[in-house]
Amino acid sequence: MSFLSLLLLIAAAILLQIFVYVSIEFWRLWQTYEALRNGSISSEIVLNPEASLKVTQLAPSAWIGNRTFTVERKEHEDALAQVCSFYLVPEDHKPLPPFFPGQFLTFQLEGMSAIKGAKPVIRCYSLSDAPHLNRYRISVKRAPAPLGKEVSPGLASNYLHDVVEVGSSLQVRAPAGHFFLDRSEGPVVLIGGGIGITPMLSMLNWSLSSQNNREIWLFYGVRNPSELVMLQHLETLATAHPNFHVHICLSDLNSEGFIGPRSQWIQYHQGQVDIGLLRSLLPLKPYHYYVCGPTPMLQSLVPALEDWGVADSRIHFESFGPASVSRKNHAMATQGAAQTKHDSQPVVVTFANSGKKADWEPGMGSLLELAESLGIAIDSGCRSGSCGTCQTIIRSGAVAYSTAPIIDPEAGSCLLCVATPQTSVTLEL
Numbered sequence: 001m002s003f004l005s006l007l008l009l010i011a012a013a014i015l016l017q018i019f020v021y022v023s024i025e026f027w028r029l030w031q032t033y034e035a036l037r038n039g040s041i042s043s044e045i046v047l048n049p050e051a052s053l054k055v056t057q058l059a060p061s062a063w064i065g066n067r068t069f070t071v072e073r074k075e076h077e078d079a080l081a082q083v084c085s086f087y088l089v090p091e092d093h094k095p096l097p098p099f100f101p102g103q104f105l106t107f108q109l110e111g112m113s114a115i116k117g118a119k120p121v122i123r124c125y126s127l128s129d130a131p132h133l134n135r136y137r138i139s140v141k142r143a144p145a146p147l148g149k150e151v152s153p154g155l156a157s158n159y160l161h162d163v164v165e166v167g168s169s170l171q172v173r174a175p176a177g178h179f180f181l182d183r184s185e186g187p188v189v190l191i192g193g194g195i196g197i198t199p200m201l202s203m204l205n206w207s208l209s210s211q212n213n214r215e216i217w218l219f220y221g222v223r224n225p226s227e228l229v230m231l232q233h234l235e236t237l238a239t240a241h242p243n244f245h246v247h248i249c250l251s252d253l254n255s256e257g258f259i260g261p262r263s264q265w266i267q268y269h270q271g272q273v274d275i276g277l278l279r280s281l282l283p284l285k286p287y288h289y290y291v292c293g294p295t296p297m298l299q300s301l302v303p304a305l306e307d308w309g310v311a312d313s314r315i316h317f318e319s320f321g322p323a324s325v326s327r328k329n330h331a332m333a334t335q336g337a338a339q340t341k342h343d344s345q346p347v348v349v350t351f352a353n354s355g356k357k358a359d360w361e362p363g364m365g366s367l368l369e370l371a372e373s374l375g376i377a378i379d380s381g382c383r384s385g386s387c388g389t390c391q392t393i394i395r396s397g398a399v400a401y402s403t404a405p406i407i408d409p410e411a412g413s414c415l416l417c418v419a420t421p422q423t424s425v426t427l428e429l
């Protein structure tokens with residue numbers, strides 16, 4: 001081969017490489033453009049990669065404020081009809097933005113109060129299915145009155161069960177929340193206690209239909225078999241996906257007859273989901289753990305996972321109600337907030353209208369938890385800084401946020417559910 005033809009060959013190879021590179025880049029940009037055009041990703045994320053860090057808790061391309069949805073279908077999901085799924089379609093029939101599996105919707109239930117002019121009841125409900133283009137699903141458990149107490153049963157859940165019918169309209173805020181499944185293909189352990197199964201259903205439905213054989217373990221704790229939700233669905237998924245392992249824990253002693261191999265796909269255990277069970281069943285792998293359930297479950301499992309050596313960044317949890325889970329690292333994080341201004345003096349929180357005050361210390365949780373521990377009645381919805389129900393005026397002092405609120409509180413106010421005091425603070429409440 002002559003020197004000239006060698007030179008030509010090298011030039012052709014370089015040109016080919018440039019062509020391939022430009023084509024790939026063009027294809028990538030075209031995909032992004034198409035996604036933006038279809039509204040399936042936020043332009044803020046694409047145009048400003050830094051922004052993606054800030055907006056990961058928001059559903060991509062979500063709407064602002066309330067949107068009207070119509071109930072398309074209602075379906076009971078358990079033997080005793082205590083859990084009902086609501087399939088919701090937008091009244092405007094426009095495509096729905098996707099959400100991150102594990103996120104929730106916020107409902108503003110107007111017209112459910114017998115008292116005219118009373119404030120609407122605001123409640124959050126986790127999305128219980130994988131994202132769909134034209135409908136969302138939530139699954140709501142009736143909240144009965146606590147045993148032995150002369151109080152009314154849960155307002156919103158019973159209203160949804162008894163009054164809201166197919167064709168009813170509901171005011172709904174966009175999907176939000178910090179608790180959602182990561183998009184990697186890494187192995188995960190999902191732990192749901194009682195109605196805490198709902199975000200897990202969304203996560204596993206999405207992962208099993210969209211990801212490539214990701215290893216998923218589901219530990220589902222209930223008191224007895226009658227409380228199991230969507231058992232048939234779980235069995236169908238476990239049958240179809242060898243990478244999906246289902247373990248059901250029944251804590252009532254009289255469930256004993258149920259223990260044992262009921263099907264080859266689901267294994268049943270007597271007792272609660274506890275660290276002993278996880279340690280005995282899980283192979284040694286770097287799992288991410290997602291836990292949602294009643295307060296005692298979170299308060300025992302989260303520290304137990306930490307003690308087992310699971311990294312803080314691999315433990316994700318959500319509570320549907322007041323729950324203070326003391327985390328080693330969380331305590332250290334909130335410590336920083338108080339220490340900025342008060343290295344030696346105590347941080348005093350005063351609730352002006354209630355006439356109550358208390359010292360706050362790092363590790364004690366949010367201002368909402370502090371108020372509740374003092375018996376101050378506060379309306380709250382999401383407990384994650386997204387619904388705005390607990391917004392309160394700050395009369396003096398300053399607060400910090402251990403978790404950044406998803407909505408901006410009005411100037412001079414704070415969201416108690418995610419706020420901790422930065423200095424001694426006086427709140428309007």
Ligand SMILES: Cc1cc2nc3c(=O)[nH]c(=O)nc-3n(C[C@H](O)[C@H](O)[C@H](O)COP(=O)(O)OP(=O)(O)OC[C@H]3O[C@@H](n4cnc5c(N)ncnc54)[C@H](O)[C@@H]3O)c2cc1C
Pocket residue numbers: 104123124125126127138139140141142143144145146149151152153154155156157158177195198199318319320321381382383
């Ligand atoms: C992020 C998030 C996601 C959620 N996802 C789901 C979900 O997927 N499914 C679901 O079912 N729930 C979910 N919840 C819980 C839901 O938001 C409601 O808290 C739940 O439905 C109860 O609301 P309620 O209005 O029916 O009960 P409430 O009216 O809030 O009452 C709660 C309980 O307190 C009792 N009570 C009332 N008055 C008193 C009193 N004076 N003293 C003592 N007790 C009293 C009631 O009888 C009832 O048992 C979620 C919550 C959050 C924060």
